[in-house]
Amino acid sequence: MLVLSSGPARTEELAGQLAQLLQPGDVITLEAPLGGGKTTFVRGLAAGLGVPEDEVSSPTFVIWQIYEGRLRLHHLDAYRLRSAEELEEIGLSEALGGQDVMVLEWPGVAEPLLPADRLQVRIEYGTGEEERTLELEGRGNWRPRLEQWKP
Amino acid sequence: MPESEFQRQQPFEPGLLLALETSCDETSVALLKDGRQVLCNRVASQEELHARYGGVVPEIACRRHFEVIHPLLEEALETTGKRFGDLDAIAVTHGPGLIGAVLVGVTVAKTLALALDKPLLPVNHLEGHLFSPLLENPELEPPWISLLVSGGHTCLVLVEDWGSLKLLGKTRDDAAGEAFDKVAKMLQLGYPGGPRVQKLAAEGNPEAIDLPRPMRGQGYAFSFSGLKTAVHRAREQHSPADLCASFQQAVIDVLVEKTLKAAEEFGVQRVSLAGGVAANQPLRQALEQNCRQRGLSFYVPSFEYCTDNGAMIAMAGYQMARLGITATTGLDAHASLPLLAWRT
Numbered sequence: 001m002l003v004l005s006s007g008p009a010r011t012e013e014l015a016g017q018l019a020q021l022l023q024p025g026d027v028i029t030l031e032a033p034l035g036g037g038k039t040t041f042v043r044g045l046a047a048g049l050g051v052p053e054d055e056v057s058s059p060t061f062v063i064w065q066i067y068e069g070r071l072r073l074h075h076l077d078a079y080r081l082r083s084a085e086e087l088e089e090i091g092l093s094e095a096l097g098g099q100d101v102m103v104l105e106w107p108g109v110a111e112p113l114l115p116a117d118r119l120q121v122r123i124e125y126g127t128g129e130e131e132r133t134l135e136l137e138g139r140g141n142w143r144p145r146l147e148q149w150k151p
Numbered sequence: 152m153p154e155s156e157f158q159r160q161q162p163f164e165p166g167l168l169l170a171l172e173t174s175c176d177e178t179s180v181a182l183l184k185d186g187r188q189v190l191c192n193r194v195a196s197q198e199e200l201h202a203r204y205g206g207v208v209p210e211i212a213c214r215r216h217f218e219v220i221h222p223l224l225e226e227a228l229e230t231t232g233k234r235f236g237d238l239d240a241i242a243v244t245h246g247p248g249l250i251g252a253v254l255v256g257v258t259v260a261k262t263l264a265l266a267l268d269k270p271l272l273p274v275n276h277l278e279g280h281l282f283s284p285l286l287e288n289p290e291l292e293p294p295w296i297s298l299l300v301s302g303g304h305t306c307l308v309l310v311e312d313w314g315s316l317k318l319l320g321k322t323r324d325d326a327a328g329e330a331f332d333k334v335a336k337m338l339q340l341g342y343p344g345g346p347r348v349q350k351l352a353a354e355g356n357p358e359a360i361d362l363p364r365p366m367r368g369q370g371y372a373f374s375f376s377g378l379k380t381a382v383h384r385a386r387e388q389h390s391p392a393d394l395c396a397s398f399q400q401a402v403i404d405v406l407v408e409k410t411l412k413a414a415e416e417f418g419v420q421r422v423s424l425a426g427g428v429a430a431n432q433p434l435r436q437a438l439e440q441n442c443r444q445r446g447l448s449f450y451v452p453s454f455e456y457c458t459d460n461g462a463m464i465a466m467a468g469y470q471m472a473r474l475g476i477t478a479t480t481g482l483d484a485h486a487s488l489p490l491l492a493w494r495t
Binding site (some may be wrong): 035091 | 175205206207208209210211230248249302303324325326328329332333336337342376379380383384444488
Protein backbone atom coordinates (compact mmCIF):
# COMPACT_ATOMS: atom_id res chain seq x y z
CA MET A 1 0.00 0.00 0.00
CA LEU A 2 1.34 3.42 -0.96
CA VAL A 3 0.32 6.50 0.99
CA LEU A 4 1.44 10.01 0.18
CA SER A 5 2.18 12.34 3.06
CA SER A 6 2.28 16.09 2.55
CA GLY A 7 4.57 16.66 5.53
CA PRO A 8 5.51 15.77 9.12
CA ALA A 9 2.08 16.67 10.55
CA ARG A 10 0.35 14.34 8.10
CA THR A 11 2.90 11.57 8.71
CA GLU A 12 2.19 11.81 12.44
CA GLU A 13 -1.52 11.69 11.78
CA LEU A 14 -1.22 8.61 9.57
CA ALA A 15 0.92 6.85 12.16
CA GLY A 16 -1.64 7.77 14.81
CA GLN A 17 -4.33 6.06 12.75
CA LEU A 18 -2.16 2.97 12.32
CA ALA A 19 -1.70 2.88 16.10
CA GLN A 20 -5.40 2.13 16.43
CA LEU A 21 -4.78 -1.19 14.66
CA LEU A 22 -2.00 -2.23 17.03
CA GLN A 23 -2.39 -5.34 19.14
CA PRO A 24 -0.17 -6.80 21.86
CA GLY A 25 2.97 -8.40 20.44
CA ASP A 26 2.96 -6.48 17.15
CA VAL A 27 6.21 -5.79 15.32
CA ILE A 28 6.73 -2.92 12.89
CA THR A 29 9.89 -2.52 10.88
CA LEU A 30 10.70 1.02 9.82
CA GLU A 31 13.03 1.97 7.02
CA ALA A 32 13.79 5.46 5.74
CA PRO A 33 16.78 7.54 4.71
CA LEU A 34 18.36 9.69 7.44
CA GLY A 35 16.12 12.68 8.03
CA GLY A 36 13.32 10.79 6.32
CA GLY A 37 10.91 11.11 9.20
CA LYS A 38 11.26 7.92 11.25
CA THR A 39 11.04 9.77 14.55
CA THR A 40 8.01 11.70 13.27
CA PHE A 41 6.33 8.43 12.40
CA VAL A 42 7.05 6.89 15.81
CA ARG A 43 5.90 10.06 17.55
CA GLY A 44 2.55 9.71 15.80
CA LEU A 45 2.37 6.02 16.64
CA ALA A 46 3.12 6.74 20.31
CA ALA A 47 0.57 9.54 20.44
CA GLY A 48 -1.98 7.14 18.97
CA LEU A 49 -1.22 4.77 21.84
CA GLY A 50 -1.70 7.56 24.35
CA VAL A 51 1.96 8.28 25.18
CA PRO A 52 2.51 11.97 26.11
CA GLU A 53 3.89 13.51 22.93
CA ASP A 54 6.98 15.29 24.20
CA GLU A 55 8.34 12.06 25.66
CA VAL A 56 9.17 10.67 22.25
CA SER A 57 12.64 11.36 20.95
CA SER A 58 14.82 9.69 18.38
CA PRO A 59 16.66 6.69 19.78
CA THR A 60 19.93 7.66 18.11
CA PHE A 61 21.66 8.48 21.37
CA VAL A 62 19.89 5.93 23.50
CA ILE A 63 19.28 3.26 20.89
CA TRP A 64 16.34 1.67 22.66
CA GLN A 65 13.50 3.71 24.14
CA ILE A 66 10.38 2.41 25.86
CA TYR A 67 7.14 4.39 26.09
CA GLU A 68 4.12 3.58 28.21
CA GLY A 69 0.81 3.91 26.42
CA ARG A 70 -2.28 1.77 25.85
CA LEU A 71 0.34 -0.79 24.92
CA ARG A 72 4.01 -0.52 25.86
CA LEU A 73 5.95 0.67 22.83
CA HIS A 74 9.60 -0.23 22.22
CA HIS A 75 11.52 1.90 19.75
CA LEU A 76 14.84 0.40 18.78
CA ASP A 77 17.40 1.81 16.35
CA ALA A 78 19.54 -0.97 14.94
CA TYR A 79 21.48 1.32 12.57
CA ARG A 80 24.88 0.53 13.99
CA LEU A 81 24.27 -3.05 15.01
CA ARG A 82 26.17 -5.47 12.86
CA SER A 83 24.61 -8.83 13.54
CA ALA A 84 21.63 -10.73 14.87
CA GLU A 85 23.92 -11.87 17.71
CA GLU A 86 24.33 -8.28 18.87
CA LEU A 87 20.56 -7.88 18.86
CA GLU A 88 20.33 -11.03 20.96
CA GLU A 89 22.89 -9.60 23.40
CA ILE A 90 20.85 -6.49 23.99
CA GLY A 91 17.72 -8.52 24.53
CA LEU A 92 15.64 -8.23 21.35
CA SER A 93 14.22 -11.75 21.58
CA GLU A 94 13.01 -11.11 25.12
CA ALA A 95 11.18 -8.00 23.99
CA LEU A 96 9.56 -9.75 21.02
CA GLY A 97 6.78 -12.25 21.44
CA GLY A 98 5.42 -10.66 24.61
CA GLN A 99 2.60 -8.20 25.05
CA ASP A 100 4.59 -5.15 23.91
CA VAL A 101 4.75 -3.46 20.53
CA MET A 102 8.17 -3.19 18.88
CA VAL A 103 9.16 -0.61 16.27
CA LEU A 104 12.50 -1.46 14.78
CA GLU A 105 14.47 1.04 12.72
CA TRP A 106 17.02 -0.36 10.26
CA PRO A 107 15.74 -3.93 10.66
CA GLY A 108 18.19 -5.49 8.17
CA VAL A 109 20.42 -7.31 10.65
CA ALA A 110 17.42 -8.42 12.72
CA GLU A 111 15.84 -10.39 9.87
CA PRO A 112 16.50 -13.87 11.38
CA LEU A 113 14.88 -12.83 14.68
CA LEU A 114 11.75 -11.23 13.28
CA PRO A 115 8.34 -12.93 13.39
CA ALA A 116 6.49 -13.83 10.19
CA ASP A 117 3.61 -11.56 11.20
CA ARG A 118 4.75 -8.00 10.85
CA LEU A 119 4.10 -4.62 9.33
CA GLN A 120 6.83 -3.21 7.12
CA VAL A 121 6.93 0.55 6.70
CA ARG A 122 9.27 2.20 4.23
CA ILE A 123 9.41 5.99 3.99
CA GLU A 124 10.93 7.68 0.95
CA TYR A 125 11.47 11.32 0.03
CA GLY A 126 8.75 12.71 -2.22
CA THR A 127 9.01 15.42 -4.86
CA GLY A 128 8.37 18.40 -2.57
CA GLU A 129 10.81 19.10 0.26
CA GLU A 130 8.36 18.02 2.96
CA GLU A 131 6.64 15.29 1.00
CA ARG A 132 7.13 11.63 1.80
CA THR A 133 5.74 8.39 0.46
CA LEU A 134 4.88 5.71 2.98
CA GLU A 135 5.05 2.22 1.59
CA LEU A 136 3.24 -0.23 3.85
CA GLU A 137 3.40 -3.98 3.51
CA GLY A 138 1.56 -6.39 5.75
CA ARG A 139 3.20 -9.75 6.29
CA GLY A 140 1.38 -12.76 7.72
CA ASN A 141 -1.59 -11.71 9.81
CA TRP A 142 -0.83 -8.09 9.06
CA ARG A 143 -1.90 -8.50 5.44
CA PRO A 144 -5.66 -8.71 6.15
CA ARG A 145 -5.38 -6.21 8.98
CA LEU A 146 -3.78 -3.63 6.73
CA GLU A 147 -6.39 -4.16 4.04
CA GLN A 148 -9.02 -2.91 6.45
CA TRP A 149 -7.15 0.33 7.03
CA LYS A 150 -8.46 3.40 5.20
CA PRO A 151 -5.92 6.21 5.48
CA MET B 152 4.19 12.90 40.62
CA PRO B 153 2.93 11.46 43.89
CA GLU B 154 3.43 14.05 46.57
CA SER B 155 4.51 11.40 49.04
CA GLU B 156 7.91 11.28 47.35
CA PHE B 157 8.89 14.60 48.92
CA GLN B 158 8.63 16.12 52.36
CA ARG B 159 9.45 19.49 53.86
CA GLN B 160 11.59 19.88 56.91
CA GLN B 161 13.78 22.47 58.60
CA PRO B 162 16.35 23.74 56.05
CA PHE B 163 19.85 22.44 56.79
CA GLU B 164 23.39 22.52 55.43
CA PRO B 165 24.89 19.04 55.25
CA GLY B 166 28.58 19.03 56.13
CA LEU B 167 29.43 15.85 54.26
CA LEU B 168 27.14 14.95 51.39
CA LEU B 169 27.30 11.77 49.35
CA ALA B 170 25.78 11.87 45.87
CA LEU B 171 24.94 9.12 43.40
CA GLU B 172 24.28 9.60 39.69
CA THR B 173 23.18 6.76 37.40
CA SER B 174 20.77 8.35 34.95
CA CYS B 175 22.36 7.31 31.66
CA ASP B 176 25.71 5.78 30.80
CA GLU B 177 27.95 7.10 33.56
CA THR B 178 27.95 5.77 37.09
CA SER B 179 29.20 8.40 39.47
CA VAL B 180 29.76 8.79 43.20
CA ALA B 181 30.83 12.10 44.74
CA LEU B 182 31.49 13.57 48.15
CA LEU B 183 30.87 17.26 48.77
CA LYS B 184 32.04 19.01 51.92
CA ASP B 185 30.15 22.05 53.25
CA GLY B 186 28.55 22.65 49.87
CA ARG B 187 31.86 23.90 48.54
CA GLN B 188 34.63 21.40 48.38
CA VAL B 189 34.45 18.36 46.11
CA LEU B 190 36.38 15.71 48.04
CA CYS B 191 35.96 13.21 45.25
CA ASN B 192 34.05 12.77 42.03
CA ARG B 193 34.45 9.23 40.72
CA VAL B 194 32.96 8.59 37.31
CA ALA B 195 32.84 5.18 35.63
CA SER B 196 31.97 5.80 32.01
CA GLN B 197 30.28 3.08 30.02
CA GLU B 198 31.11 4.71 26.72
CA GLU B 199 33.25 1.86 25.45
CA LEU B 200 30.63 -0.67 26.42
CA HIS B 201 27.98 1.04 24.31
CA ALA B 202 30.25 2.15 21.45
CA ARG B 203 30.02 -1.22 19.71
CA TYR B 204 26.24 -0.84 19.53
CA GLY B 205 26.51 2.75 18.30
CA GLY B 206 24.50 4.21 21.16
CA VAL B 207 23.42 3.66 24.73
CA VAL B 208 21.65 0.35 25.30
CA PRO B 209 19.42 0.77 28.39
CA GLU B 210 19.52 -2.88 29.47
CA ILE B 211 23.31 -2.97 29.33
CA ALA B 212 23.54 0.39 31.12
CA CYS B 213 21.46 -0.89 34.05
CA ARG B 214 23.48 -4.02 34.46
CA ARG B 215 26.76 -2.09 34.47
CA HIS B 216 25.50 0.52 36.95
CA PHE B 217 24.58 -2.33 39.25
CA GLU B 218 28.02 -3.92 38.87
CA VAL B 219 30.09 -0.80 39.47
CA ILE B 220 28.17 1.30 41.97
CA HIS B 221 29.26 -0.59 45.07
CA PRO B 222 32.98 -0.72 44.22
CA LEU B 223 32.79 2.96 43.25
CA LEU B 224 31.16 3.83 46.55
CA GLU B 225 33.79 1.96 48.53
CA GLU B 226 36.53 3.57 46.51
CA ALA B 227 35.11 7.05 47.14
CA LEU B 228 35.08 6.50 50.89
CA GLU B 229 38.49 4.84 50.92
CA THR B 230 40.31 7.51 48.93
CA THR B 231 38.89 10.29 51.10
CA GLY B 232 39.37 8.41 54.37
CA LYS B 233 35.67 8.74 55.18
CA ARG B 234 33.24 6.24 56.59
CA PHE B 235 29.52 5.78 56.14
CA GLY B 236 29.06 7.16 59.64
CA ASP B 237 30.61 10.48 58.59
CA LEU B 238 27.90 11.22 56.05
CA ASP B 239 25.32 13.88 56.86
CA ALA B 240 23.01 13.35 53.90
CA ILE B 241 22.68 11.39 50.66
CA ALA B 242 21.65 12.92 47.34
CA VAL B 243 20.54 10.93 44.33
CA THR B 244 19.34 11.52 40.77
CA HIS B 245 15.77 10.24 40.55
CA GLY B 246 15.11 11.34 36.96
CA PRO B 247 14.91 12.13 34.14
CA GLY B 248 16.85 9.28 32.59
CA LEU B 249 16.72 5.65 31.62
CA ILE B 250 14.28 4.24 34.10
CA GLY B 251 16.21 1.08 34.99
CA ALA B 252 19.46 3.01 35.27
CA VAL B 253 17.97 5.68 37.55
CA LEU B 254 16.45 2.95 39.67
CA VAL B 255 19.88 1.52 40.52
CA GLY B 256 21.03 4.80 42.07
CA VAL B 257 17.69 5.44 43.79
CA THR B 258 17.63 1.99 45.36
CA VAL B 259 21.20 2.22 46.66
CA ALA B 260 20.62 5.74 48.00
CA LYS B 261 17.35 4.84 49.70
CA THR B 262 18.95 1.82 51.32
CA LEU B 263 21.88 3.88 52.60
CA ALA B 264 19.66 6.66 53.90
CA LEU B 265 17.47 4.19 55.69
CA ALA B 266 20.35 2.16 57.14
CA LEU B 267 22.29 5.23 58.26
CA ASP B 268 19.19 7.17 59.27
CA LYS B 269 20.28 10.22 57.26
CA PRO B 270 18.21 12.56 55.08
CA LEU B 271 17.77 11.59 51.44
CA LEU B 272 17.91 14.47 48.95
CA PRO B 273 16.02 13.96 45.67
CA VAL B 274 17.77 15.54 42.68
CA ASN B 275 16.49 16.18 39.19
CA HIS B 276 19.36 15.40 36.81
CA LEU B 277 18.78 18.65 34.90
CA GLU B 278 18.93 20.66 38.12
CA GLY B 279 22.28 18.96 38.69
CA HIS B 280 23.52 20.42 35.39
CA LEU B 281 21.94 23.79 36.20
CA PHE B 282 23.81 24.07 39.48
CA SER B 283 27.07 22.57 38.19
CA PRO B 284 28.72 26.00 37.63
CA LEU B 285 28.51 26.55 41.42
CA LEU B 286 31.11 23.82 41.95
CA GLU B 287 33.83 26.12 40.69
CA ASN B 288 32.10 29.48 41.10
CA PRO B 289 30.66 29.57 44.63
CA GLU B 290 30.05 33.30 44.20
CA LEU B 291 27.45 32.68 41.48
CA GLU B 292 24.02 33.81 42.67
CA PRO B 293 20.60 33.97 41.06
CA PRO B 294 19.31 35.28 38.85
CA TRP B 295 21.17 33.73 35.95
CA ILE B 296 20.31 32.28 32.56
CA SER B 297 21.44 28.74 31.96
CA LEU B 298 21.82 27.13 28.58
CA LEU B 299 21.70 23.40 29.16
CA VAL B 300 22.85 21.31 26.23
CA SER B 301 23.49 17.59 26.21
CA GLY B 302 22.84 14.40 24.29
CA GLY B 303 19.37 14.13 25.74
CA HIS B 304 18.40 17.73 26.51
CA THR B 305 18.52 21.24 25.12
CA CYS B 306 16.83 23.96 27.14
CA LEU B 307 17.08 27.52 28.39
CA VAL B 308 16.32 28.05 32.04
CA LEU B 309 16.04 31.20 34.09
CA VAL B 310 17.33 30.51 37.60
CA GLU B 311 15.25 33.19 39.35
CA ASP B 312 16.11 32.08 42.84
CA TRP B 313 17.42 28.95 44.56
CA GLY B 314 14.00 27.38 44.65
CA SER B 315 12.61 29.05 41.57
CA LEU B 316 13.47 27.90 38.08
CA LYS B 317 11.70 28.95 34.93
CA LEU B 318 11.92 26.79 31.83
CA LEU B 319 12.01 29.35 29.02
CA GLY B 320 12.16 26.89 26.16
CA LYS B 321 13.39 23.51 25.07
CA THR B 322 13.91 21.51 21.93
CA ARG B 323 10.87 20.35 20.02
CA ASP B 324 12.69 17.39 18.53
CA ASP B 325 16.36 16.43 18.71
CA ALA B 326 18.62 17.61 21.50
CA ALA B 327 21.71 19.50 20.30
CA GLY B 328 23.99 16.60 21.22
CA GLU B 329 21.73 14.21 19.40
CA ALA B 330 21.90 16.34 16.27
CA PHE B 331 25.70 16.17 16.43
CA ASP B 332 25.46 12.42 16.78
CA LYS B 333 23.13 12.13 13.82
CA VAL B 334 25.35 14.19 11.58
CA ALA B 335 28.26 12.00 12.62
CA LYS B 336 26.18 8.98 11.73
CA MET B 337 25.24 10.44 8.37
CA LEU B 338 28.88 11.12 7.54
CA GLN B 339 29.97 7.81 9.05
CA LEU B 340 32.31 9.39 11.56
CA GLY B 341 31.57 6.86 14.30
CA TYR B 342 30.33 7.10 17.87
CA PRO B 343 30.15 9.20 19.99
CA GLY B 344 29.49 11.80 17.34
CA GLY B 345 29.94 15.14 19.09
CA PRO B 346 33.72 15.17 19.54
CA ARG B 347 34.22 13.75 16.03
CA VAL B 348 32.10 16.41 14.38
CA GLN B 349 33.94 19.10 16.34
CA LYS B 350 37.30 17.70 15.28
CA LEU B 351 36.43 17.54 11.59
CA ALA B 352 34.71 20.95 11.75
CA ALA B 353 38.05 22.49 12.73
CA GLU B 354 39.32 21.64 9.25
CA GLY B 355 36.29 23.00 7.41
CA ASN B 356 34.75 26.31 6.49
CA PRO B 357 31.79 27.25 8.73
CA GLU B 358 30.42 29.48 5.98
CA ALA B 359 30.75 26.97 3.16
CA ILE B 360 27.10 25.97 3.26
CA ASP B 361 24.16 28.25 3.89
CA LEU B 362 22.26 26.09 6.39
CA PRO B 363 19.06 27.19 8.11
CA ARG B 364 19.13 28.67 11.63
CA PRO B 365 16.01 26.85 12.88
CA MET B 366 13.46 28.67 15.05
CA ARG B 367 15.38 31.94 14.83
CA GLY B 368 13.27 34.76 16.21
CA GLN B 369 10.64 32.33 17.49
CA GLY B 370 10.90 32.56 21.25
CA TYR B 371 13.09 30.15 23.17
CA ALA B 372 12.12 26.85 21.60
CA PHE B 373 14.74 24.94 19.63
CA SER B 374 14.50 22.51 16.73
CA PHE B 375 17.43 20.66 15.22
CA SER B 376 15.70 18.00 13.18
CA GLY B 377 15.35 20.15 10.06
CA LEU B 378 18.98 21.20 10.26
CA LYS B 379 20.01 17.56 10.13
CA THR B 380 17.84 17.08 7.04
CA ALA B 381 19.46 20.13 5.41
CA VAL B 382 22.90 18.65 6.06
CA HIS B 383 21.72 15.41 4.51
CA ARG B 384 20.62 17.26 1.39
CA ALA B 385 23.91 19.16 1.09
CA ARG B 386 26.14 16.19 1.65
CA GLU B 387 26.61 15.29 -2.01
CA GLN B 388 28.05 18.67 -2.98
CA HIS B 389 30.29 19.39 0.01
CA SER B 390 33.21 17.90 1.88
CA PRO B 391 32.56 16.28 5.29
CA ALA B 392 34.75 18.95 6.92
CA ASP B 393 32.71 21.80 5.44
CA LEU B 394 29.47 20.02 6.33
CA CYS B 395 30.60 19.59 9.94
CA ALA B 396 31.87 23.16 10.23
CA SER B 397 28.72 24.69 8.73
CA PHE B 398 26.45 22.47 10.79
CA GLN B 399 28.28 23.23 14.02
CA GLN B 400 28.16 26.95 13.27
CA ALA B 401 24.41 26.82 12.63
CA VAL B 402 23.83 25.09 15.98
CA ILE B 403 26.09 27.53 17.82
CA ASP B 404 24.45 30.57 16.21
CA VAL B 405 20.99 29.50 17.34
CA LEU B 406 22.10 28.57 20.86
CA VAL B 407 24.05 31.80 21.39
CA GLU B 408 21.37 34.04 19.92
CA LYS B 409 18.57 32.67 22.09
CA THR B 410 20.67 32.67 25.24
CA LEU B 411 21.62 36.32 24.80
CA LYS B 412 18.06 37.26 23.98
CA ALA B 413 16.91 35.63 27.22
CA ALA B 414 19.55 37.48 29.24
CA GLU B 415 18.38 40.73 27.69
CA GLU B 416 14.66 40.11 28.07
CA PHE B 417 14.94 39.13 31.72
CA GLY B 418 17.57 41.74 32.52
CA VAL B 419 20.02 39.12 33.81
CA GLN B 420 23.74 39.86 34.04
CA ARG B 421 24.96 36.28 34.43
CA VAL B 422 24.92 33.49 31.88
CA SER B 423 25.98 29.88 32.32
CA LEU B 424 26.52 26.98 29.98
CA ALA B 425 26.14 23.40 31.19
CA GLY B 426 25.66 19.82 30.00
CA GLY B 427 27.74 17.46 27.88
CA VAL B 428 27.66 19.65 24.77
CA ALA B 429 29.21 22.44 26.87
CA ALA B 430 32.39 20.48 26.23
CA ASN B 431 32.22 21.71 22.62
CA GLN B 432 35.06 24.23 22.47
CA PRO B 433 33.72 26.48 19.69
CA LEU B 434 30.38 26.77 21.52
CA ARG B 435 32.09 27.73 24.80
CA GLN B 436 34.20 30.31 23.00
CA ALA B 437 31.31 31.79 21.02
CA LEU B 438 29.07 32.18 24.05
CA GLU B 439 31.87 33.52 26.22
CA GLN B 440 32.92 36.06 23.60
CA ASN B 441 29.37 37.26 23.04
CA CYS B 442 28.74 37.56 26.77
CA ARG B 443 31.95 39.54 27.24
CA GLN B 444 31.02 41.95 24.46
CA ARG B 445 27.76 42.67 26.24
CA GLY B 446 29.33 42.96 29.67
CA LEU B 447 27.69 39.78 30.96
CA SER B 448 29.47 37.40 33.33
CA PHE B 449 29.90 33.96 31.83
CA TYR B 450 30.17 30.69 33.76
CA VAL B 451 30.99 27.29 32.36
CA PRO B 452 32.12 24.23 34.33
CA SER B 453 35.36 22.49 33.46
CA PHE B 454 34.98 19.40 31.28
CA GLU B 455 34.76 16.96 34.18
CA TYR B 456 31.63 18.73 35.46
CA CYS B 457 30.00 19.16 32.04
CA THR B 458 29.46 15.49 31.35
CA ASP B 459 27.28 13.55 33.80
CA ASN B 460 28.89 13.46 37.23
CA GLY B 461 28.04 13.00 40.89
CA ALA B 462 29.53 16.30 42.06
CA MET B 463 26.82 18.32 40.33
CA ILE B 464 24.17 16.06 41.89
CA ALA B 465 25.77 16.73 45.27
CA MET B 466 25.63 20.48 44.60
CA ALA B 467 21.97 20.35 43.56
CA GLY B 468 21.24 18.12 46.57
CA TYR B 469 22.89 20.69 48.81
CA GLN B 470 20.51 23.31 47.44
CA MET B 471 17.56 20.99 48.21
CA ALA B 472 18.78 20.67 51.80
CA ARG B 473 19.01 24.46 52.08
CA LEU B 474 15.40 24.63 50.93
CA GLY B 475 14.40 21.92 53.41
CA ILE B 476 13.21 19.48 50.74
CA THR B 477 14.00 15.83 51.36
CA ALA B 478 12.75 12.56 49.93
CA THR B 479 10.54 10.04 51.66
CA THR B 480 11.18 6.31 51.42
CA GLY B 481 8.57 6.47 48.64
CA LEU B 482 11.08 8.13 46.31
CA ASP B 483 10.82 6.59 42.87
CA ALA B 484 12.79 6.64 39.60
CA HIS B 485 11.28 8.63 36.72
CA ALA B 486 12.05 8.48 33.01
CA SER B 487 10.74 12.01 32.63
CA LEU B 488 10.63 14.51 35.44
CA PRO B 489 9.75 18.21 35.28
CA LEU B 490 11.98 20.81 36.91
CA LEU B 491 11.02 21.53 40.53
CA ALA B 492 8.75 18.48 40.72
CA TRP B 493 8.64 18.91 44.52
CA ARG B 494 6.80 22.22 44.14
CA THR B 495 3.88 20.77 42.23
